[in-house]
Amino acid sequence: MLDKAGDACEFWFLYFASPVEEENNSYLNYGRAIYWSDYRSAQDLLKALAPHKVLFLYIDTYHAVILNMACKAAGIFTYHLEHGMRADYGIAYDATISPQLYSKSSNRFRALLYNLGDRIKARLFLKNSIQKFSKEDAAFAKEYISVRGKHNYLETFKIVASPKRIANCYITFSPKVYQAHQRYDHLPKNQKAHFIGVPYFDKLAKVNSSIPERSILFIDQPLAEKHLLQWSSEYKNDFARALATIAQEHNYKLYVKLHPKQDGSIWESIHTVEIINDSQLLKACGNIPIVIGFYSTYLMPFAAFKHTTLITLENHPAGKLDVSKSFVDAGVAHPVYSLDDLPAAFENIEQLHQQQLPNKKKFEQDWLYKFDGKAGERLRDILLSDEL
Numbered sequence: 092m093l094d095k096a097g098d099a100c101e102f103w104f105l106y107f108a109s110p111v112e113e114e115n116n117s118y119l120n121y122g123r124a125i126y127w128s129d130y131r132s133a134q135d136l137l138k139a140l141a142p143h144k145v146l147f148l149y150i151d152t153y154h155a156v157i158l159n160m161a162c163k164a165a166g167i168f169t170y171h172l173e174h175g176m177r178a179d180y181g182i183a184y185d186a187t188i189s190p191q192l193y194s195k196s197s198n199r200f201r202a203l204l205y206n207l208g209d210r211i212k213a214r215l216f217l218k219n220s221i222q223k224f225s226k227e228d229a230a231f232a233k234e235y236i237s238v239r240g241k242h243n244y245l246e247t248f249k250i251v252a253s254p255k256r257i258a259n260c261y262i263t264f265s266p267k268v269y270q271a272h273q274r275y276d277h278l279p280k281n282q283k284a285h286f287i288g289v290p291y292f293d294k295l296a297k298v299n300s301s302i303p304e305r306s307i308l309f310i311d312q313p314l315a316e317k318h319l320l321q322w323s324s325e326y327k328n329d330f331a332r333a334l335a336t337i338a339q340e341h342n343y344k345l346y347v348k349l350h351p352k353q354d355g356s357i358w359e360s361i362h363t364v365e366i367i368n369d370s371q372l373l374k375a376c377g378n379i380p381i382v383i384g385f386y387s388t389y390l391m392p393f394a395a396f397k398h399t400t401l402i403t404l405e406n407h408p409a410g411k412l413d414v415s416k417s418f419v420d421a422g423v424a425h426p427v428y429s430l431d432d433l434p435a436a437f438e439n440i441e442q443l444h445q446q447q448l449p450n451k452k453k454f455e456q457d458w459l460y461k462f463d464g465k466a467g468e469r470l471r472d473i474l475l476s477d478e479l
Contacts (some may be wrong), residue, residue, distance in 0.1 A: 092470070274380050
């Protein structure tokens with residue numbers, strides 16, 4: 092995301108109460124870390140750092156909302172920076188579809204006790220910040236915290252539809268991705284937005300098709316790890332082994348691309364599967380003709396490639412939900428609701444490819460904006476601008 096902007100901007104990263112909460116600090120390749128517990132208030136933080144601009148990957152937590160409000164009060168321009176595809180993703184957060192997300196467990200209480208001292212400091216950060224707000228802003232902050240404590244973020248945005256919780260400007264991938272924000276974030280009609288394409292895929296934009304091998308790329312998602320759509324470890328284990336068996340029976344090599352927040356042990360235990368990382372995929376994807384996956388940002392470039400045929404899996408334990416509807420409606424994916432239907436799709440793969448091929452360019456324009464390898468440069472130029 093920040094490869095092009097990293098050399099031109101000084102980045103400070105803020106998310107955790109303290110460093111002991113971090114499981115991955117690879118972001119430090121692009122800048123330095125700060126923590127909520129380091130500062131008494133949002134106002135003190137802004138005074139200490141004096142940032143030119145502040146970027147949010149999302150504004151839904153108490154701290155993010157409070158910091159966004161403090162930035163606006165101080166005249167510091169804020170951005171919502173896109174970090175993943177958005178479409179009908181609200182499905183997965185429906186309590187009737189993913190009830191595990193809303194069940195209380197002892198793990199949640201253990202999390203509250205973990206790193207208690209810094210968490211108390213982070214909580215005082217909220218209190219101290221609100222005390223320094225105007226009467227109107229303080230009232231809104233308290234209302235937001237009250238509502239968010241009882242509802243998920245999608246419900247909260249609907250109940251508390253105020254520009255006070257919204258960044259000055261959205262930096263988003265494309266018109267179609269932005270439409271989802273307009274709907275779910277309840278944005279005003281005059282909300283400012285920039286389209287940049289997808290910086291993650293700048294290198295993939297240079298891929299050329301070559302001699303195809305008899306292979307399948309499966310792009311996985313942490314549905315079981317995140318308890319989405321009623322996935323469980325047991326269901327995932329059965330699914331993975333069934334998919335690997337089907338691929339082997341039809342003489343396909345099965346590559347699996349894991350999500351960064353995913354446990355790959357199930358796939359590692361299947362000897363016919365090859366787990367592939369980003370750099371390996373960049374080299375191999377020009378040869379891979381079939382791509383399978385759930386709803387995922389990583390499917391976007393493979394839906395646009397002229398040499399690939401995309402199959403989306405809708406076989407969720409929660410039922411037939413059409414989570415990948417955006418790909419299917421665009422005519423660049425064939426949905427499968429049971430693994431038993433995969434062999435038929437393989438037998439008709441050339442027909443499916445010909446059906447998808449005429450729709451790929453429009454999908455690129457609508458969802459990727461410009462698949463030209465320059466999205467990172469467009470992001471850099473926006474951050475370096477004097478936009479206020």
